[in-house]
Amino acid sequence: MNPINLEILAYEQTSLGPLCLRRRELLSEPGTIVTEVTLNHEFLMSSYNTDSERAISNRSIEIHGGSNLKTLVGGLGLGYTARELLNLNNVASVEVIEFLPQVIGWLRNGLVPLSNELNAASNLRLTSGDVYQRLLHEPREQFDLIVIDVDHSPSDQLGEEDHEFYTAEGLLKVKAHLNEGGVLAVWSYAESSTFSDALRSTFTQVHVEPIKTINTLVGHEQTDWLFFGVR
Secondary structure: OOOOOEEEEEEEEEOOEEEEEEEEEOOOOOOOEEEEEEEOOEEEEEOOOOHHHHHHHHHHHHHHOOOOEEEEEEOOOOOHHHHHHHOOOOEEEEEEEEOOHHHHHHHHOOOOOOHHHHHOOOOEEEEEOOHHHHHOOOOOOOEEEEEEOOOOEOOEOOOOOOOHHHOHHHHHHHHOOEEEEEEEEEEEOOOOHHHHHHHHOOOOEEEEEEEEEEEOOOOEEEEEEEEEEEO
16 A cells, blocks of 8 residues: 555546546554545445445345346446355356446456456356346346346436436336346435335335444444335
């Protein structure tokens, strides 16, 4: 690490604004190195706390209750959601669709902590593209589990326009990509009654669950929200 304990691993322009991958030592925990992502100069994610990524994967499998599952993940990020699914015995395969090709490049080039592990996974497929566009068109294949970890929340999206995905009309199209009994899981940093209502109008069963963790970096409890719809 350099004298200010910060290393910029990649800094690239994207259609969503400047994208930065950085690694730093925590001043509050000397010796602890974290990898972080910012987009358009706003903090996006960190390798320091991945509780909610692990939770959405495990809870999705628990809700489904099946085995030999074919899964789709929207958003690669630092890879913790995909890694958690790959480590579960119930999962046969994982496809990840990532909008920003630079993020896939980071993984392929060994810049993120899980690079070696994920690059060696034979049942992982990485696809560069827009997961929303994929799910809002006629399905060419169906999945047992679809996990979406893309936007901050249904009402705080990375793009400039509100997305059809979060509406009842959009969710009907998404539902067609699930096998019978399949589960749609969506991560959010905030609760959303509008999205909850859209899910309930579309899916047979709906679960909305808070995930509470202690963010030791800022010294307070953090609550993320997980939305699940069962076909």
